[in-house]
Amino acid sequence: MRLRALHPVLVPVFCGILSVASPGISSNTAGPNMTPEAAVRTEDSWYNHSIAEHSIMIPGLSSTDNEKNVVINDTLRVKLECNLTVDAKDLQINVTWRHEKEQISSNLYTYDNTDNQWRTTYEFVITDMNMTGNYTCSFSSKTEVNGTFSLQAPPVHGGKKALVSYIGDFIVLKCDVSTNKPDKWLWYKVTENEQVLLNFSMDPKKYEELSDKSNETKLRITDLSESDNGSYVCKAFFKNVESKGLVYIRVLSYWVPLKVFLVIAGEVVVLVTVILVYEAISKKKQVQEDDKKDYEPMEQLKSEDGSTDEASTTRQRKV
Numbered sequence: 114m115r116l117r118a119l120h121p122v123l124v125p126v127f128c129g130i131l132s133v134a135s136p137g138i139s140s141n142t143a144g145p146n147m148t149p150e151a152a153v154r155t156e157d158s159w160y161n162h163s164i165a166e167h168s169i170m171i172p173g174l175s176s177t178d179n180e181k182n183v184v185i186n187d188t189l190r191v192k193l194e195c196n197l198t199v200d201a202k203d204l205q206i207n208v209t210w211r212h213e214k215e216q217i218s219s220n221l222y223t224y225d226n227t228d229n230q231w232r233t234t235y236e237f238v239i240t241d242m243n244m245t246g247n248y249t250c251s252f253s254s255k256t257e258v259n260g261t262f263s264l265q266a267p268p269v270h271g272g273k274k275a276l277v278s279y280i281g282d283f284i285v286l287k288c289d290v291s292t293n294k295p296d297k298w299l300w301y302k303v304t305e306n307e308q309v310l311l312n313f314s315m316d317p318k319k320y321e322e323l324s325d326k327s328n329e330t331k332l333r334i335t336d337l338s339e340s341d342n343g344s345y346v347c348k349a350f351f352k353n354v355e356s357k358g359l360v361y362i363r364v365l366s367y368w369v370p371l372k373v374f375l376v377i378a379g380e381v382v383v384l385v386t387v388i389l390v391y392e393a394i395s396k397k398k399q400v401q402e403d404d405k406k407d408y409e410p411m412e413q414l415k416s417e418d419g420s421t422d423e424a425s426t427t428r429q430r431k432v
């Protein structure tokens with residue numbers, strides 16, 4: 114009874130407390146408990162980092178292919194922003210964010226709107242590789258439109274074609290990254306079921322790291338054997354992300370070029386034999402014909418003053 118009587122008083126008081134407890138939230142900023150910075154603040158040290166801002170402009174609710182590739186550099190604090198242009202100012206729109214398939218809590222992003230623009234931002238810190246991938250903002254009304262940021266570690270360039278060397282020889286493998294410099298590089302040999310770290314100090318005669326530039330790494334492998342044949346992975350380590358490239362080598366035995374040499378040599382021998390045999394045959398013929406001439410000197414003299422045609426045909430036949 115008493116509670117019911119108090120009710121008209123309690124409600125405005127309670128609401129008053131609420132509005133005091135959440136100051137600064139304008140009617141434009143969304144949702145209850147809006148503390149977009151909370152997630153970032155948990156790691157205070159990140160507040161000394163500068164922020165990388167990336168924005169996608171979405172021209173309308175029926176637009177498509179609103180995508181942007183973002184290469185993560187040393188700036189690990191990231192702010193993603195989607196701006197949607199709309200026609201009607203009273204349009205009801207729901208804003209959501211996803212990382213890959215996972216829905217991002219509405220506490221972590223903000224949105225607001227003006228007469229002809231909806232805007233949403235999501236800010237976070239890249240702490241590991243699991244934070245790379247696709248981040249998608251969605252504006253949904255009668256239709257839905259997405260904006261997608263594809264966050265990637267800086268790409269490492271290995272080798273597209275296999276490098277070739279011979280048993281006992283040496284080879285130099287190379288990887289580089291053009292956007293920014295990794296803190297360190299490591300090399301791995303790919304075996305059937307795993308990648309084995311190459312520890313240069315364990316086998317300094319075999320492996321040597323040549324490059325002194327941090328945006329590239331060069332590995333020299335000496336005294337190649339067949340077991341060195343195969344794929345190698347170079348991994349670049351940046352502040353919180355890593356990226357890898359692939360280089361593959363083919364170690365051939367000298368038997369392969371030798372085989373080619375032997376085939377060519379064999380062909381030459383056959384060709385020379387054919388030429389020699391042919392020459393021997395034609396010489397024999399010439400000798401026979403010369404013999405004939407010796408036997409018929411009178412006839413030759415006759416034809417000489419007769420016609421030159423016959424003489425030229427015999428000459429052609431001799432060739």
Ligand SMILES: *[C@@H]1O[C@H](CO)[C@@H](O)[C@H](O)[C@H]1NC(C)=O
Pocket residue numbers: 157158159161
């Ligand atoms: C931020 O930087 C300042 C000055 O460089 C330093 O005194 C402070 O300890 C840093 N804060 C954190 C949380 O690392």
Ligand SMILES: *[C@@H]1O[C@H](CO)[C@@H](O)[C@H](O)[C@H]1NC(C)=O
Pocket residue numbers: 164165166186187188293
């Ligand atoms: C990292 O990327 C951001 C955004 O593109 C840029 O503002 C910043 O200068 C870059 N930093 C470095 C060290 O490249």
Ligand SMILES: *[C@@H]1O[C@H](CO)[C@@H](O)[C@H](O)[C@H]1NC(C)=O
Pocket residue numbers: 168169170194195196232
């Ligand atoms: C999105 O809107 C904000 C605020 O109006 C503005 O600062 C930003 O430049 C816009 N982004 C793009 C890509 O136009």
Ligand SMILES: *[C@@H]1O[C@H](CO)[C@@H](O)[C@H](O)[C@H]1NC(C)=O
Pocket residue numbers: 241242243
């Ligand atoms: C990334 O996520 C996978 C599975 O969710 C987990 O096993 C792995 O430890 C995570 N990696 C890092 C660096 O947090």
Ligand SMILES: *[C@@H]1O[C@H](CO)[C@@H](O)[C@H](O)[C@H]1NC(C)=O
Pocket residue numbers: 180213246247261263
């Ligand atoms: C991100 O999305 C693009 C298409 O929008 C897709 O091709 C790509 O595979 C996606 N990346 C990841 C890591 O899922």
Ligand SMILES: *[C@@H]1O[C@H](CO)[C@@H](O)[C@H](O)[C@H]1NC(C)=O
Pocket residue numbers: 205206207253254255
């Ligand atoms: C927005 O979301 C709410 C709750 O999920 C739903 O009831 C409403 O229909 C949505 N509105 C639009 C325009 O999609």
Ligand SMILES: *[C@@H]1O[C@H](CO)[C@@H](O)[C@H](O)[C@H]1NC(C)=O
Pocket residue numbers: 249251257258259
């Ligand atoms: C937006 O993304 C969601 C979830 O991936 C998908 O179901 C929907 O078809 C996308 N919308 C558009 C217009 O591409």
Ligand SMILES: *[C@@H]1O[C@H](CO)[C@@H](O)[C@H](O)[C@H]1NC(C)=O
Pocket residue numbers: 289290291292326328329
């Ligand atoms: C590596 O850095 C050097 C100088 O710092 C630069 O000249 C070279 O172009 C860079 N290499 C790549 C692949 O970006």
Ligand SMILES: *[C@@H]1O[C@H](CO)[C@@H](O)[C@H](O)[C@H]1NC(C)=O
Pocket residue numbers: 310312313314315
């Ligand atoms: C390589 O081997 C040496 C000696 O066994 C060891 O001290 C070092 O930590 C190893 N390096 C790596 C990267 O595993």
Ligand SMILES: *[C@@H]1O[C@H](CO)[C@@H](O)[C@H](O)[C@H]1NC(C)=O
Pocket residue numbers: 339342343362363364365
């Ligand atoms: C080297 O590896 C390639 C494929 O990576 C294979 O075709 C070739 O037979 C291998 N050579 C030797 C000598 O093992």
